[in-house]
Every structure is written in C-alpha cells, then in structure tokens.
Amino acid sequence: MTIENLLKNLKEHAPDLDSEGIWPARQLSWLAEANVLRWVVPNAYDGLDVSAEELTQGYEQLAQACLATCFVLTQRNGACQRISGSNNEIMKRELLPRLARGEIFATVGISHLTTSRQHLANPAVQAELQGDEIRLNGTVPWVTGAEYADIIVTGGTCSDGTQVLVALPTSAPGVKVQSHAELMSLTASYTAPVQLNDVVLPWDHLLAGPVEGVMKQGTGGGAGSLTTSTLALGVCGRSLELIQEQADVRDDLRSVANGFSSELATLREDLYASLAGDQDQPQRSAAAIRQRSNSLVVRITQAAMAISKGAGFLRGHPAERAVREAMFFLVWSCPQPVVQGVLEELSCREGF
C-alpha cells in the first residue's frame, strides 16, 4: 500500500475508531502493508532505519490523518527503539525481525520511571536482582495496547534507587493486564495498567541498567520528546484545514486562518531545526517546542470549534474530536517544566 492510500484510509476511518473505541487492528495491518512498521527497525533486522527527519514527517502526516493509530505506533516504535538501542543481542535477534514484519506487537510501560507516580514514597514497580534473575513487583500504571502486546518494554526501581529496563513477555507468569480505561479521547489505544506479581525474568531480558535514571540512557524518545510535539502538530494541521475551509467561504475568518497558519509554519520550522541539532535558541529546546505545541494545539482546536459553531459541538464533528484530542497533550509525556509553562499560560501570568 502506498503512503497516500494509507493516509486516505486512516483519515476515512478515524471517526469510527474514535466513536467505537475499538483496537486499531485493521489500521495496524495497513501500517504493515505500507512498510511503516519497518521504519524504526535497523536494516540488519529487516527494517528500513529511516532518518529522524523522515520519521518525524511520517508521524506528523499520520497524526493528522488519525491520532489514535499514530499514537499506538509511537508507543510500539518506542519499544522497538529501546530494544534496538540496547546492547542485548539476544533480544534484538529474537524480537526485531518479527516486529518489523508485524508478527508481534510490543509497547512501552515506562512513565513510572520518569513522569508518573513520582510523588509517591514507594516506586510503582520494585525490582530485585537475584543471581541471574530479575524479580518485578508492582503496577505499571500506563501501557498502551497492553491487551494486544506480546512484549512490554518496562522497568522497575531497585532498593538502592537504580533502575532497570526489561523486555517483558506478557505471557510470563504473574503478568496481569487490567481492563483498559474509557478515555476523553484515544480509548481505541487500549491503555491499561499492568500488574506484576512476583514476575521473574531471566537476565537475558535486561535491556538497560541497573543505573540511575535508566530512561536517560540510549534512544527511544524521553518524556516531552520532539515526537510528542510532532503528534500535536498533526492535530494542529488537521484543525487548520478546518479553519481554512471555512475561511475560504467566510472572509472575516481569513486573518485568523493566516495567523494560525504562520504560527504553525514557524513552530514546524523550529521543530525540524531542533531535530537537526540546532537547539541554541531557547525557543528551539525540546521543552520549549513541546510547550509551544501544547499552547497551539489547545488554541487552534478551540478556534476550529468556535468557527464551526453549534455544528462543531455535535458528537462526531471533526472540531469536537480535535478539541478532545488536544487535551491529551496536556497529560501525555509531559515533564514538570512543560506542565509549569502550560499552567502559566492558562493562568495568564505575565511574561509568557
């Protein structure tokens, strides 16, 4: 399948995915047919190893067409990147070619190592290293596609504060996927907590650690990475289309459409410059890009709603879906400085 056909199919079926909240199995098979599942897998393991720029362009287009599918893909790709970025040749050989061919599905459950449950006294998942085994106990709070996953890249914290990252087979004794949550949007992502009761893994499932801040090692995008901003840009692009369609027939909307169009173009330019390593200007740091993306996605989707008037308020209207999707970026993979920036803007503090 060509990318053009893939995008067309995803766009056409995005409203149903949103209203029915079913797992995007069909969408994932289209991604496989269009070779998208090979994007982040290295050539040596049957992948295409696309450049960071191509990957970002792909994510933006996919998020514009169907955020739910694109989001599931980013979590699956995050798992692939953590596996391929590790030194664990056994896991790479065993998992990456099958992931590239779409024979198995992997996802990540890593937020408790960075952004989630950080205020609690005890770690969400405790890890014990015993001889050549790793024992895990606790609850991984957020795992997209958990019910459909063969492998969850997840981790735990040891008693000395160091962390480990592992490739956890969901078939391992003691792994219990809980019911997925009904969400404000993206229910189709089947995001669920996963309970780990005395799960024992052989040492060869270790991907990284034990080390402090295990998520700062290797690749795979951290909390608030440019990938998260790219998905927000996709939703912005879709909302801009809605605004422009209306501006074509309503002259009074032209300046609003032009304003959003140039803000989105500048943000996109800064995101790609940042991706290419040009982060010297403060507005091009990953955190600044994420904060600007959050700001724009919240404002542009609400502008699309205001322009669509009462019709936009009907369930199933594209403006209504976009407003709900925008809220996701306020909570997903949002490090504290980004949350702080968002709060300052929302409370209209001076200097923002």
Ligand SMILES: Cc1cc2nc3c(=O)[nH]c(=O)nc-3n(C[C@H](O)[C@H](O)[C@H](O)COP(=O)(O)OP(=O)(O)OC[C@H]3O[C@@H](n4cnc5c(N)ncnc54)[C@H](O)[C@@H]3O)c2cc1C
């Ligand atoms: C749809 C969706 C899909 C996701 N998918 C994934 C995934 O596949 N993999 C993954 O790793 N992550 C995933 N995440 C997790 C995400 O990246 C964030 O880590 C998560 O949204 C953080 O929210 P939390 O409720 O866990 O935060 P927490 O910080 O744990 O907050 C929970 C609650 O604790 C209270 N609280 C917070 N801070 C404090 C404090 N300092 N003092 C007292 N009380 C406090 C608040 O009442 C808050 O509501 C997903 C999130 C969403 C919404």
